[in-house]
Amino acid sequence: MSASIVTGPAQPGDRVPVEVAVGVLVQRDASGQEAAFLLTSRPEGKVYAGYWEFPGGKLEAGETVHQALRRELQEELGITIGQSHPWQQLVMDYPHARVRLHFHKVFDWTGEFEMRERQSMAWETLPVVSHPVLPGTIPVLQWFAAERSFVGPTHRD
Numbered sequence: 112m113s114a115s116i117v118t119g120p121a122q123p124g125d126r127v128p129v130e131v132a133v134g135v136l137v138q139r140d141a142s143g144q145e146a147a148f149l150l151t152s153r154p155e156g157k158v159y160a161g162y163w164e165f166p167g168g169k170l171e172a173g174e175t176v177h178q179a180l181r182r183e184l185q186e187e188l189g190i191t192i193g194q195s196h197p198w199q200q201l202v203m204d205y206p207h208a209r210v211r212l213h214f215h216k217v218f219d220w221t222g223e224f225e226m227r228e229r230q231s232m233a234w235e236t237l238p239v240v241s242h243p244v245l246p247g248t249i250p251v252l253q254w255f256a257a258e259r260s261f262v263g264p265t266h267r268d
């Protein structure tokens with residue numbers, strides 16, 4: 112399976128991207144600095160099953176990214192998010208789909224985590240130990256590395 116990051120403007124003949132809301136849940140340490148972030152594994156039955164990603168899913172008709180995130184995290188993890196903060200966007204081209212990923216950071220949520228799709232979850236810092244990570248997760252780890260002045264591999268190959 113090959114996947115690539117799309118850079119530059121759309122070209123004639125490109126597939127129209129599917130819009131995806133992605134939640135980057137971040138804990139803060141005692142001094143208020145950003146600390147661990149949440150990764151979840153893709154459930155059985157989905158493409159890239161078992162790969163680690165940030166929780167989220169496709170926007171439904173008429174939804175904003177925030178609304179989709181709130182719904183997906185309720186459905187998948189059983190939590191209710193408060194505010195979400197737009198952070199980064201990325202278009203990925205996979206054999207199965209072209210997706211535009213809208214990453215929002217989330218610092219506030221309520222409820223207990225329940226793995227409603229029998230996925231796994233892990234609070235991670237750099238370098239992440241969960242393996243393998245989804246191709247679309249790698250740029251996010253690089254953004255974290257830049258924000259945190261982290262040097263070295265962000266994950267296992």
Ligand SMILES: Nc1nc2c([nH]c(=O)n2[C@H]2C[C@H](O)[C@@H](COP(=O)(O)OP(=O)(O)OP(=O)(O)O)O2)c(=O)[nH]1
Binds near residue numbers: 157212
């Ligand atoms: N949730 C999520 N999806 C990601 C990430 N990175 C990445 O490339 N993707 C891709 C994988 C999928 O092609 C797409 C998300 O679709 P999905 O199948 O997980 O969404 P969904 O939960 O709405 O799925 P479904 O109801 O259609 O089964 O975005 C990520 O960090 N999180």
